Amino acid sequence: MPRLVVHEGGERRVYPLTADITPIGRSPNNLIQIRDVKSSREHCQIERTDKGYKLVDLESQNGTLVNGTPVNQHYLRPGDRIEIGDTAILFEVPAEEGAGEDHDAGNDAKVTRPMPRRRRRLLPFRRSAVLPAREKQEQAASEPAAVPLDEELRELVDAWIEAKGPDAIEEAAVVLDEYFLDRTGKSRVAHLVRMRDNLLRLLEINKAINSEHNLKRLLDRIMDTMIELTNAERGFLIMVEAGKLNIRVARNFDKEAVRNPEFKVSHSIAEEVVKAGKAVLTADAQQDAKLSAAYSVTDLKLRSVVCVPFKVRDHVLGCLYLDNRFETGLFSEDDLWLLEAFSEQAAIAIETTRLIEDNLVKQEQLERLTKLQDEKLERQEQDIKQKQAQLELKYTYHNIVGRSKRIQDVFHILDRVTDSDVPVLIEGESGTGKELVGRAIHFNGPRKKARYVSENCAAIPETLLESEMFGYVRGAFTGANEDRKGLFELAHGGTLFLDEIGDMPVEMQKKLLRVLQEGEIRRVGGRDSIKVDVRIISASNKDLAELVKQGLFREDLYYRVNVVKVRMPPLRERKEDIPLLVDHFLKTIATEAASAVREVDKEALRLLAAYPWPGNVRELENEIRRAAALADGRITREILKEEVQAASATRPPVPSLAGGKTFKDIVREETERVERELVLQALRDAAWVKTEAARLLGVSRPTLDEKIKLYNLDKERPA
Numbered sequence: 001m002p003r004l005v006v007h008e009g010g011e012r013r014v015y016p017l018t019a020d021i022t023p024i025g026r027s028p029n030n031l032i033q034i035r036d037v038k039s040s041r042e043h044c045q046i047e048r049t050d051k052g053y054k055l056v057d058l059e060s061q062n063g064t065l066v067n068g069t070p071v072n073q074h075y076l077r078p079g080d081r082i083e084i085g086d087t088a089i090l091f092e093v094p095a096e097e098g099a100g101e102d103h104d105a106g107n108d109a110k111v112t113r114p115m116p117r118r119r120r121r122l123l124p125f126r127r128s129a130v131l132p133a134r135e136k137q138e139q140a141a142s143e144p145a146a147v148p149l150d151e152e153l154r155e156l157v158d159a160w161i162e163a164k165g166p167d168a169i170e171e172a173a174v175v176l177d178e179y180f181l182d183r184t185g186k187s188r189v190a191h192l193v194r195m196r197d198n199l200l201r202l203l204e205i206n207k208a209i210n211s212e213h214n215l216k217r218l219l220d221r222i223m224d225t226m227i228e229l230t231n232a233e234r235g236f237l238i239m240v241e242a243g244k245l246n247i248r249v250a251r252n253f254d255k256e257a258v259r260n261p262e263f264k265v266s267h268s269i270a271e272e273v274v275k276a277g278k279a280v281l282t283a284d285a286q287q288d289a290k291l292s293a294a295y296s297v298t299d300l301k302l303r304s305v306v307c308v309p310f311k312v313r314d315h316v317l318g319c320l321y322l323d324n325r326f327e328t329g330l331f332s333e334d335d336l337w338l339l340e341a342f343s344e345q346a347a348i349a350i351e352t353t354r355l356i357e358d359n360l361v362k363q364e365q366l367e368r369l370t371k372l373q374d375e376k377l378e379r380q381e382q383d384i385k386q387k388q389a390q391l392e393l394k395y396t397y398h399n400i401v402g403r404s405k406r407i408q409d410v411f412h413i414l415d416r417v418t419d420s421d422v423p424v425l426i427e428g429e430s431g432t433g434k435e436l437v438g439r440a441i442h443f444n445g446p447r448k449k450a451r452y453v454s455e456n457c458a459a460i461p462e463t464l465l466e467s468e469m470f471g472y473v474r475g476a477f478t479g480a481n482e483d484r485k486g487l488f489e490l491a492h493g494g495t496l497f498l499d500e501i502g503d504m505p506v507e508m509q510k511k512l513l514r515v516l517q518e519g520e521i522r523r524v525g526g527r528d529s530i531k532v533d534v535r536i537i538s539a540s541n542k543d544l545a546e547l548v549k550q551g552l553f554r555e556d557l558y559y560r561v562n563v564v565k566v567r568m569p570p571l572r573e574r575k576e577d578i579p580l581l582v583d584h585f586l587k588t589i590a591t592e593a594a595s596a597v598r599e600v601d602k603e604a605l606r607l608l609a610a611y612p613w614p615g616n617v618r619e620l621e622n623e624i625r626r627a628a629a630l631a632d633g634r635i636t637r638e639i640l641k642e643e644v645q646a647a648s649a650t651r652p653p654v655p656s657l658a659g660g661k662t663f664k665d666i667v668r669e670e671t672e673r674v675e676r677e678l679v680l681q682a683l684r685d686a687a688w689v690k691t692e693a694a695r696l697l698g699v700s701r702p703t704l705d706e707k708i709k710l711y712n713l714d715k716e717r718p719a
Contacts, residue, residue, distance in 0.1 A: 002053060004046070004082075005090040008034055017053065022046040024084070025058075038062045038085025051075060051228070053091070055082065072326040073253055075231065218353050222320070222346050223249045230306070230335045232322035234258055236265045238274075239310075239318035239350075245270055248318075265321055268294035269307050273319045279308040281336045283329040304330035308339045310347035317347050379695065394418075395444040400436050401584045404574040409687050410437070410566060417564050418445045423516075425561050426539040428568030431618030434539040435499060437566060442495040447535060450494030453487050458503035465508050467524045470515075476525025488521050488532045495535045501561065502540040502547055506554065513557045536561060567718050571613040571620060573684045578609045581617060585624040598628045600635040607640060611647040676711040679704070688717055 004022075006013045015022070015032050023030040025043035034043075040060040047054045053076045057064040065083040066074050074080075082089040219237050227235045236258075237249035250261030258264055269291065273280055282288045285302040304324040310317040320343055324330045394415045400407065417424055418441050426434040435454060442452045460468050467476075471486030487496055498504075504512070515521050516536065520529040538561045547553035571578070582600060590597040600608070604627075613619050623644065627635045637645060679697065686692035694704040708714060 002091065002093045004032065005092060006032065006034065006087065007089070008036065008087040017046065017048065020048045023058075024089075025060075032089075034084060034087050036085040036087040039087065043084055044082075046076070060084075069327055069329070072233065072324075214353070214357075218349060219249045220251070222350075223251045224255055226320060226322060226339065226342070227251060227253060227255075229338060230322055230331060232304075232306075232330070233324040233326065234264070234322070236261060236270075236321040237318070238265070238270050238321060240274060240316065245274065245318070264300065265323075266291075266294060266296040266300060266302060266305070268296050269305060270319055270321055273307045273309050273321075274316050277309050277311060277314075277316050279306070279336060279340055281306045281331060281333075283331075301325055303328045306331040306336060306339060308336070308343045310343050310350060312347045312351045317350055320346075395440070397440050397444075400433060400440060401581050402574060402577040403580060404577045405685070405692075406569040406574045406687055407577060410568065413564070413566055414440060414444075417441065417566075421535050422563045423536045423538065423561050424564045424566060425544070426537065426566045426568060427543070428539075428541065429570050429616055430541045431616035432568040432570055433617055434541075434568055435497060437568065438495070438497040438537045438539065441537060442497075442535075445495075445535075447494045451491055452495050452497065453491040454497040454499065455487055456499045458500040462505045462508065465505065466511060469508075469512070470521045470523055472524035473526040476523070480525065483523070486521065486523065488515065488534055489530065491534045492532050493534075495537055498536065498538045498561075500540060501538040502542040502544055502553060506552070509554045509557050513554060513560060516557075516560050538562075569684070571616045573681075575609050578620070579605060581620055582608060582624055585621050586628060589625060589628050598631055598633070598635055601637070603637045604635050604640055607637060607644050607647055611644045672711075675707070676713070679707045679711065680713055680716055683708075683713065683717075 002017045004015045004017065006015065019031060022032060023042060023045040024032045024034065024039075025041050026034060026036070026039045027041040030042070040058070040062070042058050043060045044055060044057045044064045047056060054073060055064065055066065055071065055076055056073045057071065062085060063070050065071065066076075067081055068083070076082075076091045078091065078093045080091045082091065223235045223237050226232070232253070234250070234252045236247055238245050239248050240246075245267065247261045247265065250258035250264070252258055266285075269280055280291075282291055282305050283303075285291045285297045285305050288297075291297050291302075291305075302323055302325060304327055305322070307319055307321045309319045320339060322331070322339075393411055395418060397411055397414070400411075402408075414437065424438075424441060426437050428434050438454070439452060442448060455468070457465070467484075467486065469486050469488060471484050471489055472480050473483050474480055515532070518529075519533070520531045522529050544553055544558050544562065548555045548558050571581075582605065586598050586600070608620070608623075615622075623641060624635075626641070627639045630639050679693075682693040682696045683690075686696060690704055690708075691701060694701045697704065699707075
């Protein structure tokens with residue numbers, strides 16, 4: 001178990017590190033209490049982490065030193081000497097395979113010096129590693145003088161740099177392992193172990209970065225590895241993007257993101273490294289004549305700084321910037337070499353990952369483009385099918401002008417019901433052409449040779465409606481001088497069109513229901529029943545279902561007449577038909593007057609299309625007849641009635657702030673109002689086919705579903 005050996009005032013105390021956090025200071029609450037007056041009450045603490053034991057200074061007054069260097073935080077290695085004032089604390093890790101002994105400089109007692117823990121060997125175990133000391137001396141005397149360790153290590157490193165590959169890293173680690181086993185000079189062991197560990201770590205990270213194809217994760221891994229290997233306080237990975245330096249990763253010693261990194265790094269140093277393509281290393285930036293003049297160096301109070309470029313061939317991708325604001329001389333030439341060697345491999349990995357991500361982006365763009373093209377082709381196919389369907393209508397409907405989808409949908413319903421005898425209910429606003437639909441059903445159907453009889457139920461007084469419908473016999477009432485057939489008898493074998501059936505009196509509704517159920521009538525004042533064969537087509541500008549709820553229309557009669565429902569759309573829901581209707585009315589007027597067809601200029605036509613036409617097609621026809629009568633050869637804007645001219649200028653009233661609503665509330669509400677109207681209009685234009693409505697709005701189907709739910713638009717859908 002690791003332990004701390006405290007040397008204070010000629011005493012030696014040993015403390016095993018059993019806790020996750022071991023506080024040190026003058027306060028008796030600390031696990032390790034020292035009496036040194038230069039120590040703060042809560043001076044520092046040692047934390048047990050996954051990477052080892054970390055010493056953290058608790059902002060003490062006189063600071064904490066490790067091996068003579070002031071530190072803010074530091075991962076401890078076996079043999080490290082912690083100094084707090086005049087007190088020395090040694091960090092020891094008992095060796096697993098034997099330990100040497102030595103005497104402490106300030107104490108005659110024997111002190112155990114830990115040997116570095118040995119890793120798994122990469123070469124077979126060598127006998128020379130365990131020779132007795134005497135035999136080792138004889139062997140050394142018989143061998144030629146060895147090359148100094150640092151020089152030989154440099155040669156190994158140079159070979160690895162030249163090779164630039166994982167196999168060379170493996171080979172370097174093998175040779176270092178030989179050094180560790182065969183040459184155990186105390187002054188070199190820690191250095192060799194650290195270099196060996198770093199090479200092994202580089203081998204691991206080199207394999208990892210070459211298999212990582214996510215740029216963000218790759219940059220994070222590169223940054224964390226370099227901070228860990230160099231014990232830097234902070235690290236910044238800076239990339240050249242669009243000709244500017246962009247900080248892509250900013251991390252600290254604890255792998256936490258550095259806030260506002262653009263204000264924490266010396267841009268002067270980074271720009272110099274990127275521009276020259278050469279590394280910068282300084283033990284104390286404050287004292288460095290070349291760097292201290294930079295405002296960022298002085299302002300940030302930088303000490304140890306190392307910055308190396310990322311290069312692929314002669315192209316600089318960016319730089320790796322490491323610093324420490326508290327320690328001087330933190331980075332060595334070995335660290336610089338390590339960073340330069342690694343940066344070349346990292347630059348290749350970054351460039352490769354960039355290319356892969358660029359290819360993925362292009363692939364996604366291509367897939368989206370392909371999808372859009374497929375959707376466009378699908379829409380074109382649907383349009384072709386729709387046009388083919390229009391061309392394949394069973395019957396012609398020349399009396400109903402329109403090519404919009406809403407009207408085409410009506411035509412397709414008529415195609416399916418015309419040949420049958422089922423009752424049809426036509427609903428729609430006044431002036432939408434309901435009677436034209438009734439005529440189309442009759443004159444395209446099998447009853448076209450018989451009579452088509454039409455009656456407006458709202459136009460006949462209640463007292464006369466029964467006799468009008470069923471007829472009467474002579475003497476039935478005053479003025480009945482002869483027998484007279486009613487509408488049902490006149491329409492026998494043909495069609496009876498009952499317009500505005502929703503205005504029929506309730507008492508008359510009962511009698512009509514009996515006729516529809518039994519198929520026979522009885523004239524007013526008569527006793528005999530007369531069989532009739534009549535197809536009933538009804539029309540109403542009111543919602544019969546709502547009248548049923550209000551008790552104004554019999555429910556049983558409603559189900560009798562509403563076997564098939566046809567809804568005629570208002571003109572504002574099929575504005576694309578307005579130019580066709582205008583042209584149709586002008587030709588009709590010219591034929592009736594035996595004159596030339598009037599023309600309509602573009603501005604006038606635009607205004608006609610913008611007006612909502614509450615009177616629908618009937619109102620439009622009347623306006624065209626009025627304009628044609630007033631026009632002198634050409635219908636212009638000035639000839640149109642004032643309501644139509646003002647259509648394009650109509651705007652909803654501007655909301656007032658006097659109601660206590662904020663500006664943001666009013667803007668949000670108005671935006672929602674306009675959005676609701678646009679979505680509803682698109683649904684109506686698409687006959688509530690959601691896929692078509694989403695296409696018209698330029699949104700996805702899920703987005704349209706969300707808007708329908710948000711604005712509760714399902715209740716607007718026609719029954």
